[in-house]
Amino acid sequence: MRRAIFPGSFDPLTLGHYDIIKRGITLFDEIIIAIGINAEKQYMFPLERRMQFVQKAFEKESKIRVHTYEGLTVEFCKKMKADFILRGLRNPADFEFEKAIAHTNRKLSEIETVFLLTSSGKSYISSSIVRDVIRNNGDYTGLVPDSVRIP
Numbered sequence: 001m002r003r004a005i006f007p008g009s010f011d012p013l014t015l016g017h018y019d020i021i022k023r024g025i026t027l028f029d030e031i032i033i034a035i036g037i038n039a040e041k042q043y044m045f046p047l048e049r050r051m052q053f054v055q056k057a058f059e060k061e062s063k064i065r066v067h068t069y070e071g072l073t074v075e076f077c078k079k080m081k082a083d084f085i086l087r088g089l090r091n092p093a094d095f096e097f098e099k100a101i102a103h104t105n106r107k108l109s110e111i112e113t114v115f116l117l118t119s120s121g122k123s124y125i126s127s128s129i130v131r132d133v134i135r136n137n138g139d140y141t142g143l144v145p146d147s148v149r150i151p
Contacts, residue, residue, distance in 0.1 A: 002027070004084040004114065007034040009127070011043045012148045013053045016118045016125040020088035023116055025063045031059070032080055037070045044131045056147035074109040085108045085113045089125045 006021055009057060010033070025029050033054050037047060045053070051066060058064040069076040085105060087098050095115075102113035117123075125143050134150060135139045141149075 001031045002084065003030045003032065003080065003082040004028045004086040005032050005034045005073065005077050005080060005142065006086045007036055007069075007076070009038070009041065009043065010035055010050050010054055011127050012050065012144055013047055013057055014089065014122075014125045014127055014130055014144055016088060016122045016137060017141075018057060019119050019122050020086065021058070021064065021114050024086045025061060027114070028086070030105075031064050031086060032082060033064060033066045034068065034073070034076055034080075035068045036051065036070055036073075044134070053145075053148045056089045057145040063089075072108070074105050074111050077111050078109065083110075083112065083122045085111055087113055087115050088118050089115050090118045090126070 004024060006024065008017065009063050010017060021031060021033065035047065035054065043050070047068060051068065054066050057083055058066070067080070077085065089095050089098060098113070098115065105111050105113060128138050133143065
């Protein structure tokens with residue numbers, strides 16, 4: 001089985017994430033969306049809410065599971081018996097950052113990182129931009145899946 005981990009904070013899930021995951025399920029038998037927990041990070045949405053956003057977005061996808069994890073992504077991969085990490089790239093800066101992480105992960109384990117370029121119409125979307133739009137009462141609905149709605 002080709003199982004991939006798609007790690008992130010998903011604070012919140014964006015259409016960029018959604019694009020990579022939907023395209024990734026054509027490459028893998030299973031994708032585990034791994035919501036990382038970092039005690040040093042301030043999140044806009046609590047973990048339970050982020051999980052709800054992701055679970056609802058992919059509730060009809062049998063090849064997708066959602067988990068939370070702490071610590072090194074490669075250790076979570078071992079625990080989940082995943083041989084791949086799936087990551088999205090929006091721009092050259094993402095590539096440089098992700099390349100360093102992929103090399104480190106490869107040094108720590110046999111895990112392979114697979115990169116997908118975000119679709120051109122979604123390459124400008126980031127969670128930090130979405131959070132800023134939400135904080136300033138802007139219309140964020142064109143930046144996130146329908147599952148991400150703030151009452």
